[in-house]
Amino acid sequence: MSTSKTKNSAQASAKHNAEDFLRMYRQMVRIRTFEDNANQLYLSAKMPGLTHMYSGEEAVAVGICEALRVTDKITSTHRGHGHCVAKGAEFKEMFCELLGKEEGYCRGKGGSMHIADQSNGNLGANAIVGGSMGIATGAAFTAKLLGKDDVTVCFFGDGATAQGLMYEVMNMAALWNLPIIYACENNGYSEYTKTAEIAAGSITGRAEAFGIEAHTVDGQDVLAVNSLTEQLVERCRKGEGPFFMELMTYRYHGHHVGDINREYYRSKDEEKDWRENKDPITQFARHLTSEGIATEEELEAMQAEIKADATAAVEYALKAKYPDASEVDMHVYAA
Amino acid sequence: MSTSKTKNSAQASAKHNAEDFLRMYRQMVRIRTFEDNANQLYLSAKMPGLTHMYSGEEAVAVGICEALRVTDKITSTHRGHGHCVAKGAEFKEMFCELLGKEEGYCRGKGGSMHIADQSNGNLGANAIVGGSMGIATGAAFTAKLLGKDDVTVCFFGDGATAQGLMYEVMNMAALWNLPIIYACENNGYSEYTKTAEIAAGSITGRAEAFGIEAHTVDGQDVLAVNSLTEQLVERCRKGEGPFFMELMTYRYHGHHVGDINREYYRSKDEEKDWRENKDPITQFARHLTSEGIATEEELEAMQAEIKADATAAVEYALKAKYPDASEVDMHVYAA
Amino acid sequence: MREITLSQAVNEALAEEMRRDETVFIIGEDVAEAGTPFKVLSGLVEEFGTARVVDTPIAEPGFMGIAVGAAMTGSRPVVDLMFGDFIFLIMDQLCNQAAKTHYMSGGKLSVPLVLRTNLGATRRSAAQHSQSLHALVAHIPGLKVALPSSAYEAKGLMKTAIRDNNPVVIFEDKLMYQEKAGVPDEEYLIPFGVANVKREGTDITLIATSSMVQVAEKAAEILAAEGISAEVIDPRTIVPLDEAALIKSVKKTSRAIVIDEGHQSYGVTSEIASRLNEKAFYHLDAPVLRMGAMDVPVPFSPALEDLTVPTPEGVAANARKLVAGEMLDGEMIHAA
């Protein structure tokens, strides 16, 4: 069992080619763009309910999911749009889901908090904080039982580390060497509370106490995240799991789209600092241009293309039909 | 936060006088004698249901409870007779409870798995493994809220460390500096399974990861247990809690009185070794005689007296009356 | 009488009881500075401090357990459970521990604790944030269950709950937090087990809980316009249940519909209907109907969600049929 260590991008870049890099960039921009549109739908009262923005944390979902295969599984959270996009989902079905339309990934029955492109191995966003930790561990159990080398990544927030379920399943994952990576997105807050006020001791230390190798990584550095994940995924496939990653990151918006006046729990300066100095997309763009992988113009063109895609998807979703009333008691039971 | 350390009796003896020592010895013998009678009641089909024997673990309950005041609280487990005796209970009310009689501590409504002398600060045995961890932490919360310097000890087994609730309440106890000692009675087994098969990593390490100072102590050495507890209790009273103790011990009987053929999960040799070489009562008797605190004859006389007490209490309980039928729906709600 | 919101009413009840009794404290997620996501507790931490308005980590079983132990040792905790759906996480501490401690200890220990949580769909929050789970709790002996249907009830029942020596679960209707009602300036308590006749009537009794009281009242208006006189009764607590008041009304009207936002099957409407059938059988001119939420997880889509909960029109339609003697065995209009 190693102690926590911080990786940086330098170690990683070698084995990636330009195509991989550009796909990662594209996926990060797609998440940001998706969220900007979702927020807009909320502000213009076109979206039912509330939703939690992933903006600022893009490098986590993308760095991790780019290290996975389609058959690898993930479980997601209430802040789940980023994971969903990163694991391969399309805008159209996602916006339809957010608006409760029949063509949504869950036929409009799940909404933002249960969104998932199930065909790409996403087992679902979850509105119970910590609620998916058992599910993820169970997916890893299936892989081992049926002799597949699929790996599961369990996404959760720093707040979720307070749920006892995590310790129960980490214990079993460690005893049984399950191919799972627990990915703690530490964005410094759970709702309106700072992590330090709700987490005693050390988060990685808790995993280590169960004999699980744990790493801390800069969650704003997509290459660092990706490189570490690739290594751990490979080792999981060989039966060396489980692993634990703590990814240091930040959410730009409030806890949810309606959390506007938040100075009582975090300062505007702090938000500004992260946005201006630690943005995962800006940082990665700088890397791409300085390494000569893309020009600024190319990146801007990509952004514009993604923006247009999103706009079209939103328009489609707004016009799409709601599920028929007869659907209300369909899918309570599987045939 | 210190790392785990093992204490031994030498460090402790100085500040205790002969009276304390003899009371500890007496309490250990009382527990053993209570259990021998309870087992006999089961074997002779005079006791309803099953029960879990504490024999072999006496130094844990006694060493800890002798460091507590009446107003200090404990929570107990399914294997709770030892804690109950050690915190000051009488044989008569205990046997009445075991037999479902009206004069039992719980008017016969609780039985072995819920036994408690509530007036001495015992908040109850608990038939949900790990179920009392929140209760104990809450008792410590009350002490802090109301400005009392009472301390709570939460007894639980090695098996209970698998329950997530423990990590949830340790986190809060650590964040809020609650006056609580988590006392893990590691007897090597949970039911029919060895601890190593159900606990990954390190048990004390798990507490330490939450910033809780943790100690491992020889649970067969009553003075070692008592001395460590006294120190930790004192520190709790000063606001330095919480603490965690892992007490290495052994149960002589099966998981419950009906668990007779148990060679498939543990060997007779192992049992013999503990009984012959690590018995807490024999070891302490040797200490008492070699230090000139008591003669063998005095100790034997004490044993005989306790035995007679127990026999009388059993006889009383066997003849005592059952609760009246009208009690069945009393005490569902408090007035 | 001044009008205040349900939110303010709960806030006042807590503040008054915390002033009166220093063993009362509040524990839950984001209850202090944030005053809960619904802002029900705003201002309390400023008055009572963080020792008595206690923010917890996201560990519902843990802080529920802590509350049980605190209650057993001389405190009076008010547990804040952000969504009623999370009650599934704390069932062991609530039902195996809190509910049974008094009985198992032969009356020696008690657990004076209030669990504040909520119920109610149609907030577009999907299946894990929209449930009305009070039937589960009502099934467990040792727990009391209150269902305030307005700001007035919310305040009076909360104060009674805090002074009760048992674990009491209060489900507030989360859609009602901003709704106002007349609440006296003077202190008052509402006793448990006393139903409230919201509207008198002679042709049919509408027994409705929590969020469904307004639905029943609206249905009664619709029916009144047609010359049908409906009596509306709110039991206010379902444990204890004021059976006598319900039976009395049904003996008068000879017909009844029971309306509740929990799932219909194995739910609250079943118990109430059964008691009426058992104890007013020979006075009934028609079967007692039940209208609960549909037996489906709550769907996100607004197009579906609104179909799952009883509406005034649905209640009126069923009432109309019952009164006309047109309700034959097995025929029934569902919720929507």
Added chain:
Amino acid sequence: MREITLSQAVNEALAEEMRRDETVFIIGEDVAEAGTPFKVLSGLVEEFGTARVVDTPIAEPGFMGIAVGAAMTGSRPVVDLMFGDFIFLIMDQLCNQAAKTHYMSGGKLSVPLVLRTNLGATRRSAAQHSQSLHALVAHIPGLKVALPSSAYEAKGLMKTAIRDNNPVVIFEDKLMYQEKAGVPDEEYLIPFGVANVKREGTDITLIATSSMVQVAEKAAEILAAEGISAEVIDPRTIVPLDEAALIKSVKKTSRAIVIDEGHQSYGVTSEIASRLNEKAFYHLDAPVLRMGAMDVPVPFSPALEDLTVPTPEGVAANARKLVAGEMLDGEMIHAA
């Protein structure tokens, strides 16, 4: 036909299904070498190995969650929950996750999982090891609930449960593990939602579940000796519920008692009685009576425990009154 115990019947069902389908596995505490404290699973680990008969730490929420995830990804877990009382610990994974996943995913994911647990008092195990909690589970849409009343049912329902694509909860009567019944050598399955008429009769219908089926049968014997002909029906599954069969019987006999070992209030008897009242109202000559366990935590003392559960004599006494037309509103003999 050969006779085997309920224990053996469950064991056979599991072994047969595990041979047929290698995605089936068992997970729980002391299920492997120990074969559970009730010895129901003895021998399975020897045949199927520890990869498919999986001993867990004492972490019910954890292994229940693992089973949900395993079921979502191609396995068919059979979860062993040692006592039904522990279901409170896993309610979130069972009711917020397993029950809702299929619906919330718009039918894309499913959770083919069996939760094996038990019910039943009078084992002198006190309040936390004696509960019959099936009503709670039956209230949650998305779950199916089976209550085998003999070795025959236990085998046939278990095999059906394992092949079902939904989460199914099976409550075995822990006092019945050593009871024998005729079980065919040939393979058979018992479909869900099909009630079983255990005894035909014309004067009154006794609808009884699980442990109460034998109580009802004994009551029927007592009544037969007095010339009263009681029909005994076992619904076998309460979700789905074979309402049609129950209604048919009651339309024939015009009288009914519903008997179940869960607490009476807000319990299974309420739902069944309500449906009969709603759908057979005009055929009833007397109120449908309910007999559940008393609304008290289960006491340890044998002198008290036996009073809490319905008995053949109690059922017969109530039936006698109903048939004689002597049951007036509100009068009723309780359980004992």
